[in-house]
Amino acid sequence: MDFRFDIIVEYAPYFFQGLLATIGVSLVGIIFGLILGLFIGLGKMAHHPLVRLPFTWYINFFRGTPLVVQILLVHFGAMPLLLAEPNAIVSLAVSLSLNSAAYVAEIFRAGIQSIDKGQMEAARSLGMTHAQAMRYIILPQALKRMIPPFANEFIVLIKDSSLGMVIAAPEMMYWGKAAAGEYYRVWEPYLTVAFVYLVLTLSLSKLSHYLERKYSTQ
Amino acid sequence: MIDVRQLKKSFGSLQVLKGIDVHIREGEVVVVIGPSGSGKSTFLRCLNLLEDFDEGEIIIDGINLKAKGTNLNKVREEVGMVFQRFNLFPHMTVLNNITLAPMKVRQWPREKAEAKAMELLAKVGLQDKAHAYPDSLSGGQAQRVAIARALAMEPKIMLFDEPTSALDPEMVGEVLSVMKQLANEGMTMVVVTHEMGFAREVGDRVLFMDGGYIVEEGKPKELFDRPQHERTKAFLSKVL
Numbered sequence: 001m002d003f004r005f006d007i008i009v010e011y012a013p014y015f016f017q018g019l020l021a022t023i024g025v026s027l028v029g030i031i032f033g034l035i036l037g038l039f040i041g042l043g044k045m046a047h048h049p050l051v052r053l054p055f056t057w058y059i060n061f062f063r064g065t066p067l068v069v070q071i072l073l074v075h076f077g078a079m080p081l082l083l084a085e086p087n088a089i090v091s092l093a094v095s096l097s098l099n100s101a102a103y104v105a106e107i108f109r110a111g112i113q114s115i116d117k118g119q120m121e122a123a124r125s126l127g128m129t130h131a132q133a134m135r136y137i138i139l140p141q142a143l144k145r146m147i148p149p150f151a152n153e154f155i156v157l158i159k160d161s162s163l164g165m166v167i168a169a170p171e172m173m174y175w176g177k178a179a180a181g182e183y184y185r186v187w188e189p190y191l192t193v194a195f196v197y198l199v200l201t202l203s204l205s206k207l208s209h210y211l212e213r214k215y216s217t218q
Numbered sequence: 219m220i221d222v223r224q225l226k227k228s229f230g231s232l233q234v235l236k237g238i239d240v241h242i243r244e245g246e247v248v249v250v251i252g253p254s255g256s257g258k259s260t261f262l263r264c265l266n267l268l269e270d271f272d273e274g275e276i277i278i279d280g281i282n283l284k285a286k287g288t289n290l291n292k293v294r295e296e297v298g299m300v301f302q303r304f305n306l307f308p309h310m311t312v313l314n315n316i317t318l319a320p321m322k323v324r325q326w327p328r329e330k331a332e333a334k335a336m337e338l339l340a341k342v343g344l345q346d347k348a349h350a351y352p353d354s355l356s357g358g359q360a361q362r363v364a365i366a367r368a369l370a371m372e373p374k375i376m377l378f379d380e381p382t383s384a385l386d387p388e389m390v391g392e393v394l395s396v397m398k399q400l401a402n403e404g405m406t407m408v409v410v411t412h413e414m415g416f417a418r419e420v421g422d423r424v425l426f427m428d429g430g431y432i433v434e435e436g437k438p439k440e441l442f443d444r445p446q447h448e449r450t451k452a453f454l455s456k457v458l
Contacts (some may be wrong), residue, residue: 047272116303121299122305125297126367126368127292128319132322141308
């Protein structure tokens, strides 16, 4: 079997564009997922069950339904209500943010609740407010424990951005499929795409190991 | 200094405090003893509202804890607490463990907080551990740091919740001697402990709790040598 590098070369500029789009939507998904997820995680830890309810169901919905379905609902259902001309990249970024927020919320909650409750008691007994205790005592310890699950979640997010293909968001996978469609070739485009995803996820995993080491030296 | 009236507290359907009345004067060292499950730790934790209570009232230094408008954080600034499991902050050095609350709560400048911390570390005999992390300390050292941390806020009252129960026997003495020194300096202290020697030697008054009540109280010598109540006698015969 011959391997046609010329296809890869020809599509290189498109793969590069797709790579930028993949990195872009992933970064947006990570950043907004973190912000929204922190908020939802805190909401889910509320004392009152009625306050907790919407946050619980947010997590139930976004963890319990397929991301593809969410992407289709966002792009063809929600976005047309908000934007005159829905943009597939925007829809994909929004879907990834909403979806990862559900997982991030659970990572936050588990991380915070994993800290011994004596830590909060000691902080409060010294006259610190709940917010001060969270900021100086609980979160610094909890964040350290959250690094590995966050890395896990964001690796999944990068790979899942390839589902943007179903709404023709021009990320990396979209161009892989385009190349495969034009030349009726499987190996060249898909291996190239797979390789680039691998580079992205391995980089993230290296970063996570670095952070873990950095914050565990104490 | 501390006024407790008809304090009641339940966990679910289990009533652990069934009406506690006690008055503690400034400078007094009150030792609370009793079998496990007697409610003594819960009682102590109610004094700075780490544990909420259902009925009755607690007045500390003139402030009613449950009154509307009471700033609990302000009360807690004046009431230091030492825990059975130390509860040092593991991500901070010993020095930062001690300076954090004075700097963030009392708004002291760093120099003042560190000077105070070093003075307290000298007092508990641990100046050389200022830059160590809690993980590297023995239990006795950790508890002495915890005492220094509470004292850094310059509290008017110190609460001790079984401060030596998690220690190896050979380390109990070093912690008790720090507590004894503190008592001699006139600190108002409430100590929940199983150390009967400490209760007898340092306590101004001993409360014996059982089943959610204060069954008997008195000067250590009287209570240990001539207990009046059957339950006190039974308890003391087991621990002495």
